[in-house]
Structure formats: structure tokens, C-alpha cells
Amino acid sequence: MVRLGLISDPDFPEEIAQYLARVLPDQLPEQLNDDREWSVEVLRDPVAAGRRSGGEILRAAREQSLHREWDYAICVTDLPLRFDNHPVLADVGVEACVGLMSLPALGGVQPYRRARQVVIQILDEILGATEESRELPTQQRRRGLHSLLTEVLGPIRREVPNREEIGVRYRATRKRGRLRLLSGMVRSNTPWRLVFGMSGALAASLAISAFGLTSSTVWQIGDALGAWRRGVIVLGVLALMCTWLILSHKLWDKRNQTVDREQAVLYNVSTAATLGVGVSCLYLSLLVFNIIAALLLIEPELLASKLGHPVGFAHYLGLAWASATMGVAAGALGSGLENDATVRQAAYGYREAQRRRIEQEREKQREQQESGGG
Structure with a gap:
């Protein structure tokens, strides 16, 4: 049994997390080409409060993951995150098996569907850094950025920051990303x-x-x-x-x-x-x-x-x-x-x-x- 923990801010992020907890256990094996059984738990905890960077939030999520004995943990927050004036959709700590999803950057339209796609992509990135995942054929395991996120969210970029806590980052373009960020903040x-x-x-x-x-x-x-x-x-x-x-x-x-x-x-x-x-x-x-x-x-x-x-x-x-x-x-x-x-x-x-x-x-x-x- 693979245990995934979703650490959510109160209010709208918690609604998204509860939705993901219902739909992901049945979808993850097929989406990730992983035949293991998955369980998803939701923890309401404002870990993003007072933290201004993705690295800080990922470290807090890692602490919760170790304490709860989860295999993977993803923080679901409505905090608008930015890096170099670009809205950040997700940060992934591949080595620590944790991730972060910023809901406002997904925009105000279809937030549930988009959040599900981003969580799947985060897990795909984490699995790609494990020895167990590397044993799977690449064409079977990886769905890829363009097939999963770009077609849903428009122009975004996948980056590999030179940082220990953040292995992969997904960010939006500046102009369209800001408009989507504002619409997502209003939706939240x-x-x-x-x-x-x-x-x-x-x-x-x-x-x-x-x-x-x-x-x-x-x-x-x-x-x-x-x-x-x-x-x-x-x-x-x-x-x-x-x-x-x-x-x-x-x-x-x-x-x-x-x-x-x-x-x-x-x-x-x-x-x-x-x-x-x-x-x-x-x-x-x-x-x-x-x-x-x-x-x-x-x-x-x-x-x-x-x-x-x-x-x-x-x-x-x-x-x-x-x-x-x-x-x-x-x-x-x-x-x-x-x-x-x-x-x-x-x-x-x-x-x-x-x-x-x-x-x-x-x-x-x-x-x-x-x-x-x-």
C-alpha cells in the first residue's frame, strides 16, 4: 500500500484536497503505470502560512510526511507563489518525495481537473527519481510535460533549479501567467x-x-x-x-x-x-x-x-x-x-x-x- 498525504490550507484548498482523495486512488495506478495500491489522506494544516518560498514549504511538508509515515506528501495551498516574477504552479522535492501545488496559478477555470493533473505530474516526477521507477520503460511511465500540463494550462515551463530542496519547478509565463494567477486568486x-x-x-x-x-x-x-x-x-x-x-x-x-x-x-x-x-x-x-x-x-x-x-x-x-x-x-x-x-x-x-x-x-x-x- 502506497500512502500519499495531501497537506491542505483551510477553505478552498481543503475542498480540492478532499476531491483528490476521492478520485486519485482509482486513477493513479493507470495514470502512472504503477500497479501498486494507493491510499490518499488529507491533513488540514496551514504549513504555507508565513513561508514565502517553495523550499520552506517543502521542508515543512517533509516534516509532516516523516511524522505521518507517508510515502509521498504534497502541499495544496492557495498562497500565490512567484519566482523571478513568474507564477509558480508546482515545486517538486524529488529526493525528499514531497511536492507543492499553488492553486491560484492554475487559474479560475476547472480548478479540480487541473489540480488532479498537476498532482499526477508531481508524482510522476518523484517516481522518475526513484530506483523502482527507473526499472519501468520510459515510454510507459512518463506522460511528459506537453501531454499532461501544457495542453491543459497553456504556456508553462519545466525547470530544474540548482537547489537541493527543489528538484523540479513548473512555472507559468509572465503575462498570461499573471492573468491566470489573478483569476485563480479570485476563485479561491x-x-x-x-x-x-x-x-x-x-x-x-x-x-x-x-x-x-x-x-x-x-x-x-x-x-x-x-x-x-x-x-x-x-x-x-x-x-x-x-x-x-x-x-x-x-x-x-x-x-x-x-x-x-x-x-x-x-x-x-x-x-x-x-x-x-x-x-x-x-x-x-x-x-x-x-x-x-x-x-x-x-x-x-x-x-x-x-x-x-x-x-x-x-x-x-x-x-x-x-x-x-x-x-x-x-x-x-x-x-x-x-x-x-x-x-x-x-x-x-x-x-x-x-x-x-x-x-x-x-x-x-x-x-x-x-x-x-x-
Whole structure:
């Protein structure tokens, strides 16, 4: 029995690791041309917290692997790793039988499928450095970079760093890799959960939207404005709510001892994009709710009498737009009453600091136990 350990950060990386634990035992023998039986275990442990390089994370993964008596260990993290301004997809410690996968570098599309492909490639690299693997025909064992990763993830590079702890590294190209990295960071933030987490903003938005549906003044405003003016107002309201969330909950990261300038930019851009997606989901939800409510509650004759002309679906859409826009504007004020922890989950810097504190507390406990035992 071959034991593979997946050491995952909390939240989205843990979801990926649990998925891999379900599918890999049946797929690894075929994918790696290895007839041994595999078992996959998941350990939730923020080993990447406070560590800025792949080598440091691989050493921590090696310690866990030895402690758990695993044959191989792979760290699954949502920490965006970079080397020489290039996003890093994976680092492989072939001699130590450990690997590291950075989920954001995989992009925001099909993260489960891509993560499975990368883990298989990491194991293929490790097996390629063992005497047992060398006994297998090369054409049977190795799937190769181009057949496995390049076709899935686009332009990436396989490197062999001149370092003891990192035997192989996979990195993305600079321009396309950065765009994929940002999309992956937004995906890791799970922005759609932000809508349901902000109960105060959601309640305020629904209340004001309901009021707008009963106001003939709101009906007339929605009917009078043209499409381009509606679009500008929507963008302004969404920007207002995102800005208010960032300022009121102090989500903007600054360069410090643990975060360099480029990483701070990545954190801030991904936070703004996450909030933008989350607030947009809130707006679209309100819009759909208002359209259905308006069609059910407001008779065409009543709406036509207030607007002074015959009405159709487009006029109901204008009414729903006006009510939803008012609701989101009110939700921006209601978001200031939210629990900081609820909103800050959308910020990479906050989650990283939170995990770093957990790791530091564990280090202190270990030191106290060792000093007490001594």
C-alpha cells in the first residue's frame, strides 16, 4: 500500500484536497503505470502560512510526511507563489518525495481537473527519481510535460533549479501567467459566498428594493432613463459598495516585512475583483427578484396609468433596475455593520495573517512542550 498525504490550507484548498482523495486512488495506478495500491489522506494544516518560498514549504511538508509515515506528501495551498516574477504552479522535492501545488496559478477555470493533473505530474516526477521507477520503460511511465500540463494550462515551463530542496519547478509565463494567477486568486476567494455572508447588506438591499417596487416615482425614474445612463449608474453603485467595503473593513494590504510590493498589488487587485464579483452577484440576484415580484404584483394597467403610455416587459425591466439599484446603494451602508471576519475572508492578506497566527501559536506550544519535557 502506497500512502500519499495531501497537506491542505483551510477553505478552498481543503475542498480540492478532499476531491483528490476521492478520485486519485482509482486513477493513479493507470495514470502512472504503477500497479501498486494507493491510499490518499488529507491533513488540514496551514504549513504555507508565513513561508514565502517553495523550499520552506517543502521542508515543512517533509516534516509532516516523516511524522505521518507517508510515502509521498504534497502541499495544496492557495498562497500565490512567484519566482523571478513568474507564477509558480508546482515545486517538486524529488529526493525528499514531497511536492507543492499553488492553486491560484492554475487559474479560475476547472480548478479540480487541473489540480488532479498537476498532482499526477508531481508524482510522476518523484517516481522518475526513484530506483523502482527507473526499472519501468520510459515510454510507459512518463506522460511528459506537453501531454499532461501544457495542453491543459497553456504556456508553462519545466525547470530544474540548482537547489537541493527543489528538484523540479513548473512555472507559468509572465503575462498570461499573471492573468491566470489573478483569476485563480479570485476563485479561491469564493466571491459568491460573500453575498450570503453579508446578512446586514442583504437585508438592507431587499428592504429598499421592496420599497422601490411600491413607489410610482421609482417607476417613472426607471422609465425615463436611457440604457447608457442606467449602465453608468449601475457601475457607480457597484463601485461605491466595493469601495465602502474596502475602507470600512480595512481590506487594503500594504507593503511590509512579510508582503512585498508585487504581492501586495496581487492581494489588492484580487480583493477588489472578488468584491466586484460578489457585489455583482448581489445586484443580479436583486434584479431577478424584482423582475419576478413586479410581474406578479403590479398590473400592466396600473403601471401604464402611472407612466402614461402602454407598457411591456422592457418597462418592467426598467422598474426592476431602479429598485435593485436603490437596494444595492442601501446595501453599501448596511455592509458597514457586518462582522469584519465575514467580509475579510474575501481578502488574501487577512486569511494569510490569520493562518500565520495559528502557526505561530502552534510553534509556541511545541516550544513550551519541549522546554517542559527537557
